[in-house]
Amino acid sequence: MINVSNLTKKYKKLTALDSVSVKITEGVVTAIVGPNGSGKTTFLKSILGLVIPENGSIDLNGTSIFHNNDFKRMTGYLPQIHGFPSNLTVKESVQLLKNLRDDVSDHDMELYRKFGLNEHENKLIKQLSGGTLQKLSASIAFMFRPKFLILDEPTASLDPWASNIFKEKVQAVNREGVSVLLTSHIMSEVEEMADEIIFILEGKIRYHGGVEELMSTYETPTLEKAIAGIMGKELKLCTI
Amino acid sequence: MHNLKKIINYQLRDAFRSKLVIFYFLFFLVFTSLMFRFIGETSGVITNILNINVSFVPLLTLLYGTTFFYNSRGYILFMLTQPVRRTDLFLGIWGGVAIPLVLAQLVGVLLPFIFFSRLTGDAIVPLISLLVTGSFIVTVFLALAFFVAVWQDDKAKGFGVAITVWFLMALLYDGFILAISIFFADYPLETPLLIISTLNPIDLARIFCLIHMDASALMGYTGAVFKSYLQSTAGSIVAIVALLLWTSIPLTLSVLKFKKKDL
Numbered sequence: 001m002i003n004v005s006n007l008t009k010k011y012k013k014l015t016a017l018d019s020v021s022v023k024i025t026e027g028v029v030t031a032i033v034g035p036n037g038s039g040k041t042t043f044l045k046s047i048l049g050l051v052i053p054e055n056g057s058i059d060l061n062g063t064s065i066f067h068n069n070d071f072k073r074m075t076g077y078l079p080q081i082h083g084f085p086s087n088l089t090v091k092e093s094v095q096l097l098k099n100l101r102d103d104v105s106d107h108d109m110e111l112y113r114k115f116g117l118n119e120h121e122n123k124l125i126k127q128l129s130g131g132t133l134q135k136l137s138a139s140i141a142f143m144f145r146p147k148f149l150i151l152d153e154p155t156a157s158l159d160p161w162a163s164n165i166f167k168e169k170v171q172a173v174n175r176e177g178v179s180v181l182l183t184s185h186i187m188s189e190v191e192e193m194a195d196e197i198i199f200i201l202e203g204k205i206r207y208h209g210g211v212e213e214l215m216s217t218y219e220t221p222t223l224e225k226a227i228a229g230i231m232g233k234e235l236k237l238c239t240i
Numbered sequence: 241m242h243n244l245k246k247i248i249n250y251q252l253r254d255a256f257r258s259k260l261v262i263f264y265f266l267f268f269l270v271f272t273s274l275m276f277r278f279i280g281e282t283s284g285v286i287t288n289i290l291n292i293n294v295s296f297v298p299l300l301t302l303l304y305g306t307t308f309f310y311n312s313r314g315y316i317l318f319m320l321t322q323p324v325r326r327t328d329l330f331l332g333i334w335g336g337v338a339i340p341l342v343l344a345q346l347v348g349v350l351l352p353f354i355f356f357s358r359l360t361g362d363a364i365v366p367l368i369s370l371l372v373t374g375s376f377i378v379t380v381f382l383a384l385a386f387f388v389a390v391w392q393d394d395k396a397k398g399f400g401v402a403i404t405v406w407f408l409m410a411l412l413y414d415g416f417i418l419a420i421s422i423f424f425a426d427y428p429l430e431t432p433l434l435i436i437s438t439l440n441p442i443d444l445a446r447i448f449c450l451i452h453m454d455a456s457a458l459m460g461y462t463g464a465v466f467k468s469y470l471q472s473t474a475g476s477i478v479a480i481v482a483l484l485l486w487t488s489i490p491l492t493l494s495v496l497k498f499k500k501k502d503l
Binding site: 011045048049050051052069070072073075077079081082083084085086087088092095096097099100101124150 | 243246247250251253254255257258312314315316317318319320321322323324325500502503
């Protein structure tokens with residue numbers, strides 16, 4: 001279980017996370033939702049160790065995850081924007097990561113093959129389209145058989161066919177016990193994939209619970225309307 | 241250290257395919273060859289390459305270094321989610337940029353010397369001092385470029401700072417030294433000027449090179465003082481250590497900042 005306790009992060013005068021405490025259940029798909037600038041990216045980055053909070057702690061089964069390479073070895077990350085050197089080939093980019101994570105020898109290449117990345121292996125990263133880069137990032141997230149998957153807007157650049165394959169893969173690994181943490185602005189996707197939701201607004205968690213539970217609380221057939229309901233209540237706006 | 245080597249290895253593959261590194265190599269190759277074609281004399285060729293090393297190279301390295309770091313944000317962010325220490329990643333990226341630039345310059349200059357010049361005993365020492373100081377100019381200004389990019393998140397401001405650093409060191413500093421020598425002309429300035437010169441890597445590289453070319457005669461009494469100091473073994477060691485410090489201090493400060501930086 002990932003235990004986030006009193007996490008506070010400020011950027012100069014702006015408080016991105018305000019004493020956030022939450023327990024992320026293992027083996028479930030948890031979606032982090034909220035409007036732009038609500039603090040969800042900072043929350044994800046804190047878990048990944050990319051931002052250093054002023055206060056609070058994040059630990060996995062009692063061990064802090066800050067600067068913890070063991071946690072990183074257990075984690076697969078799909079960023080919103082790809083991060084490969086432009087003059088490396090696809091094969092070299094994958095090889096670099098395999099060399100860095102030499103603890104894993106049995107790589108999960110299912111998504112890599114399904115996305116047809118073998119055909120692009122000798123192409124330079126700068127020669128790939130945005131969609132192919134996203135497919136590469138997505139397959140790398142699964143490659144080292146992670147126990148935790150962190151997915152930032154995972155299907156944003158994927159075509160419907162690739163998006164479907166990707167979602168099936170997420171569900172398959174989740175059934176095997178992999179915990180998934182994802183952000184998305186597409187509520188239908190969250191509804192389809194997530195078991196739990198963390199709703200963040202102005203750096204605070206306003207809701208943490210089951211997707212079905214949230215929809216029944218707001219008596220709406222769609223998650224989008226339920227989320228709009230919380231936002232309206234929290235921001236004291238009229239609900240749609 | 242283990243991961244540092246792996247990162248540098250792949251950064252080198254990336255950099256050797258970079259158009260800028262290829263351009264940089266070809267520039268020195270063509271420029272040095274043309275100098276031999278038009279000037280012929282080895283000391284004249286070295287002086288012209290030295291002029292490039294102390295004017296064009298610092299600016300190019302500063303701008304390339306800052307651009308590279310800013311453009312690598314996605315890569316840096318992704319790599320930090322892998323089991324990699326921040327120090328290894330930072331030094332790996334820096335090394336992966338510095339090594340190809342240094343090699344491109346060394347090979348680009350050295351090849352025409354091998355083909356067009358008779359490398360006699362008189363020419364070897366100036367050539368070595370040119371190559372050594374040229375390499376240091378690259379590493380120093382690349383370290384400064386990364387320092388600027390780590391401390392300044394805003395790309396436009398970062399470029400502004402990088403250009404200001406170049407302007408101060410390549411242009412304004414010489415004006416400052418000239419002003420001192422005019423205002424305090426009645427005082428013995430040799431030692432203070434020697435110290436002030438070591439505080440600027442460009443001046444240090446230039447003087448170190450000129451001294452080893454026996455061009456110090458053109459610099460009057462001050463040149464004689466510089467020559468007696470910098471041509472001695474102790475002076476040469478001090479100059480090399482000063483250039484090493486000019487590389488390692490900004491690099492160390494950058495690593496310290498990078499370790500605590502939000503990405």
